[in-house]
Structure formats: structure tokens, C-alpha cells
Amino acid sequence: MINNNTSTVNTKTSINDFVVKFANTNGTGSASANNMFAKAIMRMGIPVSAKNIFPSNIQGAPTWYEVRINEDEFLGRRGGQTEIIVAMNAQSFVADIKDVAPGGYLLFDSSKQIPEQLLRDDINYLGIPISAICLKEFQNPRQRQLFKNVIYVGALAALLDIEFGVLKTLVGDQFKGKEKLITPNVYALELGFQYATNHFSCPLNYRVERRDLIGNRIMVDGNTGSGLGAVYGGATVVGWYPITPSTSVVEKFASYCQRLRIDPATGKKNFAIVQAEDELAAIGMAIGAGWNGARSFTATSGPGISLMAEFLGLAYFAEIPVVLINIQRAGPSTGMPTRTQQSDVLACAYASHGDTKHVLLFPDSPAECFEHSALAFDLSDRLQTPVIIMSDLDLGMNDHLSAPFIWNDKQKYDLGKVLSIRELDNMESFGRYRDVDGDGICYRTLPGTHPNKGAFFTRGTSRNKDAVYSEKSADYVENMERLQRKFATAATLIPKAEISTGLQSTQIGLIYYGTTTQAISETKHLLQKQGIPVDSMRIKGFPFGSEVEKFIEQHEQVFVIEQNRDGQMKTLLSTELNIDPNRLASVLCFDGLSITANQISSDIIHVIEQQIPNQEVV
Amino acid sequence: MSFAKSKFKHKSLPVNDLGLTYRDYEGAISTLCAGCGHDSISSAIVHACAELSIEPHKIAKMSGIGCSSKAPNYFLNNSHGFNTVHGRMPSVTTGANLANKDLTYLAMSGDGDSASIGLGQFAHVVRRQLNMVYMVANNGVYGLTKGQLAATSDRGVKNKTGDISLFNDIDLCTMALQLGASFVARCFSGDKAQLIPIIKAAIAHQGFAFIDIISPCVTFNNHPGSTRSYDYVQEHVTTGAVTDFVPTKEEITAQTPEGEFEDICLHDGSLMRIHKLDKDYDTSNRLKAMTDVEEHKERGEILTGLLYLDPTASTFHELNDTADTPMNQVKQDLLCPGERVLGTINDSFR
Numbered sequence: 021m022i023n024n025n026t027s028t029v030n031t032k033t034s035i036n037d038f039v040v041k042f043a044n045t046n047g048t049g050s051a052s053a054n055n056m057f058a059k060a061i062m063r064m065g066i067p068v069s070a071k072n073i074f075p076s077n078i079q080g081a082p083t084w085y086e087v088r089i090n091e092d093e094f095l096g097r098r099g100g101q102t103e104i105i106v107a108m109n110a111q112s113f114v115a116d117i118k119d120v121a122p123g124g125y126l127l128f129d130s131s132k133q134i135p136e137q138l139l140r141d142d143i144n145y146l147g148i149p150i151s152a153i154c155l156k157e158f159q160n161p162r163q164r165q166l167f168k169n170v171i172y173v174g175a176l177a178a179l180l181d182i183e184f185g186v187l188k189t190l191v192g193d194q195f196k197g198k199e200k201l202i203t204p205n206v207y208a209l210e211l212g213f214q215y216a217t218n219h220f221s222c223p224l225n226y227r228v229e230r231r232d233l234i235g236n237r238i239m240v241d242g243n244t245g246s247g248l249g250a251v252y253g254g255a256t257v258v259g260w261y262p263i264t265p266s267t268s269v270v271e272k273f274a275s276y277c278q279r280l281r282i283d284p285a286t287g288k289k290n291f292a293i294v295q296a297e298d299e300l301a302a303i304g305m306a307i308g309a310g311w312n313g314a315r316s317f318t319a320t321s322g323p324g325i326s327l328m329a330e331f332l333g334l335a336y337f338a339e340i341p342v343v344l345i346n347i348q349r350a351g352p353s354t355g356m357p358t359r360t361q362q363s364d365v366l367a368c369a370y371a372s373h374g375d376t377k378h379v380l381l382f383p384d385s386p387a388e389c390f391e392h393s394a395l396a397f398d399l400s401d402r403l404q405t406p407v408i409i410m411s412d413l414d415l416g417m418n419d420h421l422s423a424p425f426i427w428n429d430k431q432k433y434d435l436g437k438v439l440s441i442r443e444l445d446n447m448e449s450f451g452r453y454r455d456v457d458g459d460g461i462c463y464r465t466l467p468g469t470h471p472n473k474g475a476f477f478t479r480g481t482s483r484n485k486d487a488v489y490s491e492k493s494a495d496y497v498e499n500m501e502r503l504q505r506k507f508a509t510a511a512t513l514i515p516k517a518e519i520s521t522g523l524q525s526t527q528i529g530l531i532y533y534g535t536t537t538q539a540i541s542e543t544k545h546l547l548q549k550q551g552i553p554v555d556s557m558r559i560k561g562f563p564f565g566s567e568v569e570k571f572i573e574q575h576e577q578v579f580v581i582e583q584n585r586d587g588q589m590k591t592l593l594s595t596e597l598n599i600d601p602n603r604l605a606s607v608l609c610f611d612g613l614s615i616t617a618n619q620i621s622s623d624i625i626h627v628i629e630q631q632i633p634n635q636e637v638v
Numbered sequence: 639m640s641f642a643k644s645k646f647k648h649k650s651l652p653v654n655d656l657g658l659t660y661r662d663y664e665g666a667i668s669t670l671c672a673g674c675g676h677d678s679i680s681s682a683i684v685h686a687c688a689e690l691s692i693e694p695h696k697i698a699k700m701s702g703i704g705c706s707s708k709a710p711n712y713f714l715n716n717s718h719g720f721n722t723v724h725g726r727m728p729s730v731t732t733g734a735n736l737a738n739k740d741l742t743y744l745a746m747s748g749d750g751d752s753a754s755i756g757l758g759q760f761a762h763v764v765r766r767q768l769n770m771v772y773m774v775a776n777n778g779v780y781g782l783t784k785g786q787l788a789a790t791s792d793r794g795v796k797n798k799t800g801d802i803s804l805f806n807d808i809d810l811c812t813m814a815l816q817l818g819a820s821f822v823a824r825c826f827s828g829d830k831a832q833l834i835p836i837i838k839a840a841i842a843h844q845g846f847a848f849i850d851i852i853s854p855c856v857t858f859n860n861h862p863g864s865t866r867s868y869d870y871v872q873e874h875v876t877t878g879a880v881t882d883f884v885p886t887k888e889e890i891t892a893q894t895p896e897g898e899f900e901d902i903c904l905h906d907g908s909l910m911r912i913h914k915l916d917k918d919y920d921t922s923n924r925l926k927a928m929t930d931v932e933e934h935k936e937r938g939e940i941l942t943g944l945l946y947l948d949p950t951a952s953t954f955h956e957l958n959d960t961a962d963t964p965m966n967q968v969k970q971d972l973l974c975p976g977e978r979v980l981g982t983i984n985d986s987f988r
């Protein structure tokens with residue numbers, strides 16, 4: 021039965037619509053080969069998405085890389101069984117066989133036989149003696165290990181009809197500057213390609229066909245977008261403490277700064293990065309720098325957010341600009357450190373004790389990670405308050421097909437209300453917390469500006485309008501009310517929610533944010549097929565703009581789709597907009613994997629069916 | 639504050655190089671308990687800064703939370719100040735310093751603030767060699783929360799409510815020495831003649847300068863049996879050396895007999911002149927300084943004076959190779975790589 025034969029089970033033909041999953045072992049160097057596979061498909065003009073599913077472990081445990089190819093641009097996680105699995109990990113082999121969809125394929129290393137009892141007769145086996153080939157062709161043990169991955173990519177090229185030339189150029193691009201590596205990599209690709217061509221009837225019924233659907237899009241992870249956005253946004257000071265999945269934000273920031281921010285004349289750095297002793301210090305540094313007029317940020321994830329809470333309260337109350345990039349992962353506590361969630365919404369919106377509220381941004385793509393992180397510096401300077409970017413592991417660490425990063429050279433940094441020495445000279449008197457413009461945002465001065473005007477004491481303790489310590493109730497209340505006013509101003513400055521209404525009028529509205537976006541176009545398609553047209557709104561920031569309230573008012577049934585257990589965005593919406601929570605229904609996924617369109621649509625249908633039990637939903 | 643200091647300046651008040659009198663370096667009226675050692679520290683800072691002719695607005699006053707951390711209100715009215723959160727002044731000062739290396743950072747903390755909740759941040763700011771003056775007003779108790787024992791309390795002492803300190807004390811000077819501080823001193827707030835020149839030298843020093851200042855709390859730790867009371871400290875203090883600070887511009891005249899003093903040239907050309915009371919006194923030996931502190935402690939004495947100085951130390955900015963223009967003044971064209979570069983970066987992701 022396992023005789024390297026592809027034709028045991030019939031497979032329906034599917035062009036540009038299937039999922040390939042690579043089952044690997046952590047630390048075996050499969051990431052770049054898998055990535056090359058996804059990129060080759062993108063370069064053939066076909067929409068593709070890639071998700072890493074990896075354990076909280078460095079070496080040896082199973083990892084999966086899931087590539088969805090879909091020319092209708094349905095690029096969220098599809099869920100369900102997989103058409104093609106490349107099973108390279110003995111540990112997960114049993115589960116991987118079970119995961120193949122009936123009629124699908126299991127590509128495996130046939131250097132060893134599969135035990136009889138594991139065989140299924142409703143799937144196809146593609147056995148390639150990958151280890152044996154490597155043993156024969158390569159001398160060096162590391163190469164033998166690494167090229168296994170390249171060989172199966174080569175084989176997939178033949179099986180799925182990926183243009184070999186595209187792969188060759190990719191290898192060239194990947195090893196630019198390390199030309200010695202190009203020849204053996206191309207050779208390994210050819211070994212796989214030849215083996216598949218000679219032993220199987222290529223291409224399979226699942227295959228790709230060149231399209232022109234990619235345009236100028238790029239494939240990149242969100243953390244690269246965030247780090248680069250911080251470079252473009254003018255961040256100069258970073259305090260940080262490593263934590264998955266936020267670490268690469270600062271690593272990317274650092275590496276772009278090394279390339280782009282070294283003064284050519286002196287060789288000195290126009291940036292300062294400190295790997296702090298913990299998250300308390302990390303945000304403390306960012307706040308100190310923000311107080312002193314530099315653009316600064318820190319990046320962290322759930323446990324770090326908990327530690328930063330006290331300082332966030334200080335920055336809110338003392339009104340200091342600072343940017344915090346939160347790459348959410350599955351909590352509570354250490355939770356599942358390498359799985360995704362959107363579960364810090366409330367912790368961030370209200371981080372710290374007392375009546376504290378923070379400005380949040382919810383990017384949904386690498387391009388928006390870039391845009392939001394650059395924008396966050398303007399916003400926090402203008403509003404003199406922390407701005408928290410709510411990315412997550414899925415967005416931050418996975419490669420996504422994204423609009424390119426955009427910057428317009430006409431964009432000028434908006435440093436907000438900072439008084440210069442001349443402005444201070446021309447002022448009769450200065451008071452740090454006077455609401456001169458009525459928007460709740462006061463003027464600030466930076467240390468060192470003026471010899472005898474504008475100095476004041478910054479503190480987290482109550483004070484009057486002139487920054488003098490005061491416990492008078494009236495002073496405190498006035499200050500707290502002004503901060504509310506400032507928050508209302510913030511609602512007018514943050515990006516507006518993106519609303520999409522169909523041609524048909526509908527009573528049903530979907531609200532979503534961040535990475536949930538990936539599943540929405542497919543969800544709408546699935547619902548439409550069931551005769552349920554829906555409108556949708558993507559929330560891009562908090563505080564909510566007036567359009568958010570309006571959207572909810574205009575729809576009889578509103579679903580809030582999010583990836584946490586407790587419906588945190590729903591809570592925030594009903595609390596902040598004073599909406600009856602019963603008007604909002606939650607669609608939730610909190611298993612650590614990205615929510616799927618199938619799940620959302622079936623949950624919605626279920627709720628609707630329950631409401632109208634006698635009516636059939638078609 | 640319900641009342642303010644008089645703005646009247648007597649004509650005969652001496653003026654410094656900037657034409658300012660020491661009154662221009664004062665702060666608000668203190669609300670600390672009358673007789674609190676921290677007020678003497680404030681006053682020493684006022685004198686030190688006035689005598690050094692530093693422009694007040696070029697100083698940033700940093701602190702955590704505690705009576706000691708309130709003290710920056712009471713000096714340098716024309717400087718910006720920042721009362722941060724309990725124990726975390728070092729990180730905020732680090733960030734502030736990274737943003738603008740051209741200011742002088744004068745930081746005040748308490749022994750609770752630095753040796754308990756903030757011990758981690760204290761250790762790391764020393765390690766990072768931040769160019770700042772870090773002063774701990776060490777009273778052996780928590781003043782602001784009314785008298786609990788601090789981690790710097792000597793083993794066996796009793797606080798006012800009778801709690802006994804069961805554990806070894808943390809000696810912040812020894813820690814600073816061990817962690818690589820390039821300037822370490824211990825002073826007594828009641829000894830201005832010692833404190834003022836040491837603060838001046840700490841300011842002139844380029845690098846991390848730590849001064850542990852024994853600063854009695856009259857309200858909660860001035861009772862018999864305390865090892866931080868005025869009386870106890872006055873009786874048990876020994877001074878390794880008396881220190882003078884000689885600014886760059888002053889001619890150095892040798893009034894002191896050869897061999898009994900030592901001049902150490904600081905970064906800006908000014909001198910630390912050390913008059914040795916103890917002939918073995920050596921401010922360049924870090925290990926010996928640690929042993930000296932411990933030996934004196936074993937004898938029940940408090941060794942004060944400049945304990946260690948490395949005038950050649952590098953600062954964080956030197957080690958990091960930071961550009962000369964302070965980070966908060968670098969213009970957008972140097973920070974933002976622009977559209978064209980972004981185009982090539984986008985290409986690398988296709």
C-alpha cells in the first residue's frame with residue numbers, strides 16, 4: 021500500500037484553494053524552507069497566508085506551519101482537516117495522519133516505513149526517502165538536516181505545479197551576499213523536484229495556477245511593521261524586556277536603526293536602546309524619556325502589561341507621552357505563551373488603579389502595525405498620554421500578505437503642545453495643567469528650556485492647575501474632569517472605525533478588531549450563502565468615535581467577534597457607550613488559535629436560529 | 639503650600655559666576671518635620687549648585703516616593719522635578735538621561751525607596767554607569783509611612799513601636815562599590831562641611847556618583863537604641879578624609895603639608911582634594927573601600943567621606959556611542975529614513 025503511489029484515492033480538483041501544512045520539529049531549520057514555499061506562491065500572483073503554530077519550547081517539540089492558498093482572498097485560518105500534510109515529525113506523525121482530509125495527501129520521509137496500523141485507506145501517501153537522499157548527497161551533518169526541508173519544497177513544486185524558476189529566484193534573493201549557499205540549495209530543490217516528477221503523477225489535483233492578484237502587496241510579519249513604524253515615527257529611546265511574542269519588535273527596531281540611524285559623519289547612534297532588568301524598568305525608562313521630550317516606547321506582552329500597570333497610571337495622571345506596543349498572547353498568567361489571543365483589551369484600557377483610561381489602537385495587518393506605531397508617537401505627544409498598540413501573536417509573528425508600508429515625506433512629526441523658550445518669554449505666566457484651549461490638553465515645558473519660566477514638578481500626586489501639590493477636592497475633581505475631556509478629544513483624533521455596509525439593508529451588524537479581521541470576508545461570504553447579509557464594522561481604536569455608537573444603534577442584532585473568553589470588547593463597548601449588554605452578542609474563540617470564518621458563521625447562525633425557532637434559515 | 643518664601647534678596651548676598659545668589663537655588667518651603675535630616679541635604683544641594691554656578695534650569699531633580707523623595711521640592715525652584723513612583727526613580731532617570739544627556743541629573747531617594755522596593759533598579763542603574771548623582775537619604779526607617787524598619791536598619795535595632803530588625807542590613811555603599819559605581823561616598827546630613835564638597839564633586843564627576851547620606855528621622859528614628867539618631871551618628875562617625883572641591887578656575891595652592899593630601903583631577907578639570915585623616919586612606923581601591931566600610935561597621939563606627947572614585951570611568955552614552963545631539967533635539971530628517979528607503983524595504987518583502 022505504501023508504495024509511493026499517488027493514485028489510491030480520488031481527489032477532487034482544486035486550483036488555488038487548499039491548505040498545506042508542514043509538520044516539523046522545533047529547531048530543525050524548517051522555517052526558511054516553509055517560508056520560501058509560501059512566498060513562491062505569492063510570487064505566482066496567488067493570495068496566500070501562512071501561520072506558524074509553535075510550542076513554548078526551543079528545540080525538539082512539534083511545530084506546524086500552515087499555508088492557506090485561496091484566490092478569493094479568504095486568508096484567515098480555515099480550520100478543519102488539511103488537504104496536504106508534509107509530515108516530518110515522528111512525534112506528531114499519528115496526529116498528522118489523522119489530520120489529512122479524505123482524498124488528501126500525506127507527504128512523508130519514506131526512509132522509514134509507516135507502521136501498518138497507522139495507515140488510512142481514504143488518503144494518498146507520497147513517500148520520498150528524504151533522509152536517505154540527504155545522506156547520500158550531502159556530507160556535512162547540518163546540511164543533511166537543513167536540506168531535508170528544501171527537498172520537500174522541491175517535491176511540492178513538482179506536485180503542486182509551482183514554477184521552479186520562481187523558487188530559484190527566491191533562493192537567490194534569500195542568500196544575496198552569501199552566494200556559496202545558492203548552488204546547494206537549488207540542488208536540493210532539484211533533488212526533490214526530480215524525485216517527485218519521476219515517482220508520482222505530477223501535478224496533483226490540488227495545484228496552483230499563476231494569477232495576477234497580488235499587486236504591490238508584501239509578505240511580512242506585524243512585528244517587523246511595528247519596529248519599522250517606530251523608526252519612521254521618530255522613536256529614539258527604547259526600554260524593553262524580552263517576552264514572546266513581542267521581542268522581535270525591538271529586535272527589528274534595533275536592526276533597522278543600526279542600518280538607518282547611524283550618523284555617517286561620526287558613526288554615532290541616533291537612538292538608545294536599553295534591555296531593562298524587568299518590565300517595570302522598561303516602561304519607566306520610556307516614561308522618563310517621554311517626560312524629557314524624546315519619542316520613546318516599550319514593547320511587551322500580557323505578563324509585562326501587569327507589571328507596567330503602576331507606571332501607566334503615573335503616565336496617565338502626570339500626562340506623559342509614551343508608546344507601548346502590546347503583542348497579546350494567551351493568558352491569564354503565563355497562559356500559553358506562544359498562542360494567540362486578544363485578551364488584554366480590558367487590562368490595557370483601564371491599566372492601573374483609580375479611574376485610569378488609556379488610548380488603544382488595534383492594527384489588523386503588518387501595514388497597519390507600521391502605520392499605527394508611527395501614528396502612536398504623534399498621538400501620544402499630542403494627547404500627552406500613553407498610547408497602547410494592541411497587536412497579537414498571530415499578527416506579530418506570522419507572515420501576512422499585506423499592503424506595503426506607507427510613509428509620505430510630507431508627514432511632519434506632531435510634537436503637540438510643547439512650549440519653546442520664545443513662547444515662554446511671551447507668556448505672562450505658565451501653568452502646566454491649565455486647559456487653555458478647552459480640549460483638555462494642556463501645554464507642557466521640557467526640562468532645560470527656560471532659565472526662570474516654565475519649571476514645574478511632575479508627580480503622580482494630586483495637584484492644582486499650576487502643578488502645585490494639592491489635596492483640595494475641587495482641584496482634584498477639576499483635574500479628573502479635564503482628563504475626561506481630554507479623552508473625548510482623543511476620540512476625535514484616533515482612526516475612525518471602518519464600516520462596510522452591503523447593498524441590501526440588514527438588521528445584523530458584526531463588530532470586530534485586530535486579527536479577527538482575517539476571517540471576516542469569508543464569514544460574510546458564508547453568511548450570504550445562507551441568506552444572511554450582514555454589515556460590519558472594524559474598530560481601530562479606543563476611545564470609540566461617534567460612528568461606533570451609531571453603527572450599534574442602526575442594527576438590531578450586533579455580534580462582537582473576538583478572541584478571548586470573556587468578550588472583553590463587548591464589555592468595553594457596553595460600559596463606555598452605556599449600551600444594554602443584551603444588544604450585543606459575543607462570538608468568541610479562545611483556544612489559542614486564530615478564529616475561523618466557519619466558527620463565526622455557525623455561531624451567528626446558531627444565535628439567529630434560536631431567536632426565530634420556527635423560521636428556517638436558508 | 640499656604641505661604642511662600644520672600645523674594646527679597648539682600649544686596650550683600652554673594653553672587654556666583656552667573657550673577658545668581660544661593661537664594662536663586664532654593665526651593666519651596668519644606669513641609670518635612672522640623673529638624674528632619676533631609677532638609678539639611680536640601681540646603682547642602684542649594685549651596686553646592688550655587689557654588690558650582692550651574693544654571694538651575696539645566697538640572698533635573700528626580701525622585702521616587704517617600705519623605706526623602708519629597709525633598710527635591712525644597713531646592714532648585716527653577717529646575718524641573720519628577721516625583722516618580724516608589725522605588726523606580728532609577729529607570730525614569732535612565733530614560734530622561736537617554737533623552738537629554740546635557741542636563742545634570744540630581745536624584746533623591748530614601749533607604750526604603752532604594753534598598754527595598756527599588757533595590758533592583760538601584761543595582762541596574764549603577765551597572766549601567768548612568769551619568770547622574772544618586773543620593774539616598776538614609777534614615778533606617780520608612781518616614782512617610784510612619785516608622786517601619788527599613789532594610790538598611792542595623793540588625794538588632796528597635797524602631798519606635800518596638801519592632802526589632804532581625805536581619806542583616808543592606809549597605810548601599812558596599813553594593814554600589816561591588817556593582818561598579820565610579821564615585822561612592824557616605825556622608826552625614828549634619829556635617830555640611832563634608833557634604834557640600836562631596837555633592838559638588840559628585841556633580842562634576844562624569845559617571846555614576848552615589849552618595850549615601852545618613853539623615854536622621856527626628857520623628858520615628860531618633861530614640862535611644864537607634865543607630866541612625868543624631869546623637870548616635872555624631873558619636874560613632876569616623877571620617878576617612880576631609881574632602882575639598884576645587885573648581886577648575888581656582889588656582890591650586892598647596893597649604894597642606896606634602897603627603898597629607900591627594901588631588902584627584904575630575905573630568906571637567908576640577909579637583910577633588912582629599913585631606914587624609916587616616917593615612918591608609920585610598921580612594922582608588924574599590925576592594926579596600928568595601929573592606930573599610932565593613933571593618934568600621936564591625937567596630938560600631940560609620941565610615942564617612944569619599945570612599946571610592948574612578949575619574950576615568952565611562953558613562954552610558956559613551957559606552958552606547960550615542961550621538962552628540964541630545965535625542966530629544968534630533969530633527970526628523972535624521973530620524974526618519976523617508977519614502978524612498980521605505981520603497982526598498984518594501985521590495986525586500988516581495
Ligand SMILES: Cc1ncc(C[n+]2csc(CCOP(=O)(O)OP(=O)(O)O)c2C)c(N)n1
Binds near residue numbers: 777
Ligand atoms: C507601590 C507602593 N508601595 C508602597 C507605598 C507606600 N510608601 C510610600 S513612601 C514609603 C517608604 C518610604 O521610605 P523611605 O524611602 O525610606 O523614605 P523616607 O520617607 O524614610 O524618607 C512607602 C512604603 C507606595 N507609595 N507605593
Ligand code: SF4
Binds near residue numbers: 670675676706782858
Ligand atoms: S517623618 Fe522622618 S523622614 Fe519624614 S519628614 Fe519627618 S523626620 Fe523626616
